[in-house]
Amino acid sequence: MTARRFSGDRLVLASHNAGKVREIKLLLAPLGIKVLAAGDLGLDEPEETGTSFIANAELKALAAAKASDLPALSDDSGLVVHGLLGAPGIYSARWAGPEKDFGHAMNLIAEKLDGADSTAHFICALSLAWPDGHRESVEGRIDGHLCFPPRGTRGFGYDPIFVPDGYDLSFGEMDPDHKAAINHRADAFRQMLERCFDRSA
Numbered sequence: 645m646t647a648r649r650f651s652g653d654r655l656v657l658a659s660h661n662a663g664k665v666r667e668i669k670l671l672l673a674p675l676g677i678k679v680l681a682a683g684d685l686g687l688d689e690p691e692e693t694g695t696s697f698i699a700n701a702e703l704k705a706l707a708a709a710k711a712s713d714l715p716a717l718s719d720d721s722g723l724v725v726h727g728l729l730g731a732p733g734i735y736s737a738r739w740a741g742p743e744k745d746f747g748h749a750m751n752l753i754a755e756k757l758d759g760a761d762s763t764a765h766f767i768c769a770l771s772l773a774w775p776d777g778h779r780e781s782v783e784g785r786i787d788g789h790l791c792f793p794p795r796g797t798r799g800f801g802y803d804p805i806f807v808p809d810g811y812d813l814s815f816g817e818m819d820p821d822h823k824a825a826i827n828h829r830a831d832a833f834r835q836m837l838e839r840c841f842d843r844s845a
């Protein structure tokens with residue numbers, strides 16, 4: 645089956661995470677599409693009941709597309725720590741608790757890891773859904789290792805403990821535009837551009 649292509653001039657960005665919204669808006673900017681953030685439209689945050697990044701991305705995109713009657717792009721992402729058998733993975737947001745305390749979540753990782761394999765990767769699933777229920781989804785990845793204590797204050801979420809392969813700086817120390825251009829989200833976005841948009845990276 646060939647992928648459905650996006651042919652409109654407006655898109656809902658189905659994420660309530662300001663850090664992600666900033667990065668995705670940067671990636672979408674060259675396309676000249678009007679981007680409406682879910683928060684600005686007052687859309688609810690659906691419960692993330694899926695058992696994979698793709699499943700959660702699809703349920704978020706579908707909920708926003710149905711509620712807005714517009715195509716919607718969502719992101720489900722997380723940090724996969726090899727010495728923790730993949731945790732926190734799809735539970736990355738939940739490890740920070742309702743207060744979104746990533747200091748606590750990063751401490752928890754250090755504690756549980758206790759010297760085990762600190763290699764890790766970030767995953768980003770992007771899903772584009774239409775109001776009729778059709779969706780196109782892709783998954784991007786970036787590999788690296790964890791650093792403790794956390795370093796840098798420029799990013800969001802787990803950025804201060806992640807050092808991507810080939811760099812000495814953590815994502816928390818790196819220039820945010822540079823991070824946005826090389827990370828798991830950018831990898832997924834390149835695939836999404838090729839699949840669904842009339843422009844490739």
Ligand SMILES: O=P(O)(O)OP(=O)(O)OP(=O)(O)OC[C@H]1O[C@@H](n2cnc3c(O)ncnc32)[C@H](O)[C@@H]1O
Nearest residue numbers: 659660661719720721722723736737800801802803
């Ligand atoms: O579901 P939405 O509304 O998009 O926002 P969220 O913050 O709940 O996002 P997720 O459910 O996808 O949870 C992923 C968590 O993984 C973390 N994460 C994802 N991408 C990241 C990145 O580029 N840098 C640092 N942490 C990241 C981030 O803290 C997120 O809270």
Ligand SMILES: [Mg+2]
Nearest residue numbers: 689692720737
């Ligand atoms: Mg979420």
